[in-house]
Amino acid sequence: MRIAGVVAAAVALAGGWSAAPRHAAEAAQDAVPSTIPLKITNNSGRGDAVYIYNLGTNLTTGEQGWADASGTFHAWPAGGNPPTPAPDASIQGPGNGQSLTIQMPKFSGRVYFSYGQKLVFKLTTGGLVQPAVQNPSDPNRNILFNWSEYTLNDGGLWINSTQVDMISAPYAVSVNGNTTGHLKSGGYSAVYNTLKNTAGGWSGLIQTAPDGSNLRVLSPSYGVETGALPANVMDDYINRVWSKYSSDTLTVTPFGDQPDTKYFGKVSGNVMNFTNGAGAVVTSFQKPDAASVFGCAKLLDAPNDQVRGPISRTLCAGYNRSTLLTNPNQPDASDADFYEDAVTNQYSKTIHAQMADGKAYGFAFDDVGNHEALVHDGNPQDAGLILDPFN
Structure with a gap:
């Protein structure tokens, strides 16, 4: 799951923001059409x-490129520095109350949708510039999308409803009739109202339009990055985790299908320090900060390997869900204990609480x-992509 930095030109598209889990098999099947x-x-x-x-x-x-309504692929032309306007890839x-069917080609990508205005896309020498609305000068800052x-x-097909970067215009997704992403009735307003009234600076994540209407809630990763959320917002919890495991042992079993693989x-x-069953140190983590926790990056970097990455993913989930103090065996299997500490990822907690099926992508892992x-x-x-009511 991609997390962009605060830069005027965002980051170039890459296959890295695939909706497919990193551990998903790529087994060939003749049944999947083009x-x-x-x-x-x-x-x-x-x-x-x-x-x-x-x-x-x-x-x-x-x-890299775009697909038109028929599913035909168009490669992006070369970009420039400064960035040059991208071709208009929009589909009406x-x-x-209406619907439209388009064709999806074999892609790793995104389906954007915007209300009222077309999005502004540009091309650098490295590829497409994505909207980066955490940057107040981004041309898409006041567009609802x-x-x-x-x-x-x-x-x-893997398709998700993601809130890793932000929660904004509500929607759900489906494949073969199996659907996820719907908010509860009243859930959209409840997300804003809950965070607006959550102490500790969480209201700073809300972005509004010039007319005062709600546009989106930024992820806490962006909040810390831009100063909208205090950088020390997770310090108390991180310090308590550090204190506990100075004397206790944290056991991580990162693979559900490999219960004997433990660190x-x-x-x-x-x-x-993490050791394997033989007592050898396999990887080590510096004490993280809020930016590392919310972004599942930096001091909690998760390479696509078989040791550090899986351990880091598990740690990241435990910090965001605040389960590391209540359960020394991670990951925690039950969501009943998630987000119970006073110091937690209030953004992810709030979103999960308002989802009809409880499922969300409140943080990268x-x-x-x-x-x-x-x-x-x-x-x-x-x-299917279902654009849901805002009330």
Whole structure:
């Protein structure tokens, strides 16, 4: 799950923001056609024009580009420095109460949708510039929009409803009728109202339009990065974790299908060392900060390997869900104990509480334990993007 930095030109698209889990197998299946239909249904209740964009990496050629409504791929032209305008890749979306079906090619990418205005995309020499609305000068800052991430390949379709970067215009996704991402009735307003009234600076994550209407809630990772959320917001919890595991042992079993693969964490000074069953140190982590916790990066970097990455994913989930003090055996299997500490990821807590099925991508590794808003089918016949009501 991609987390962009605060830069005027955001980051270039890459295959790295695939909706498919990092551990997902890429088994070939003849049943997956070259394109599948994506039905976009507008139940928003809004009268605004809707614009759709299907952007990503062509998994056949490795090129970055966009797909039109028929699923035909178009590679981006060369960009520049400063960035140059990208071709208009928008598809006119359905009006309120209507639907539109487009074709999805084999992509690792995003389906963006915006209300009222087209999004502004530009090209650098490295690829597409994505919206970076944590930057107040980003041209998309005052546009109401959102996106879903997906991967369609020979292993099937993975498509998610993501809140890793922000929560904004509500929507759900489906594949073969299996749906996730719907908020509870009144859930959209409840997210804003809850965070507005949560002590500790969490209201600073809310972005409004010039007319005062709600546009989005930024992730706490962006909040810390921009100063909208205090940088020390997780310090108390992190300090208590550090104190506990200076004497106790944290046991991490990172693979659900490998219960005998365990790593044992113990704090020594400013470092948490993890050993294997033979007592050999396999990886070490410096004491993290809020930016590392919320971003699941920096001091909690998670390379795509078989040791450090899986341990880091588990630690990241435990910090965000505040389960490391209540359970020395991670990951915690039950969500009943998530977010119970006074110091926790209030953003993710609030979103999960307002989801109809409890599933969300409130932080990058919310898929630890399968609590993410993701649907997958190895034989996808059709997919759906449902633009939900705001009330």
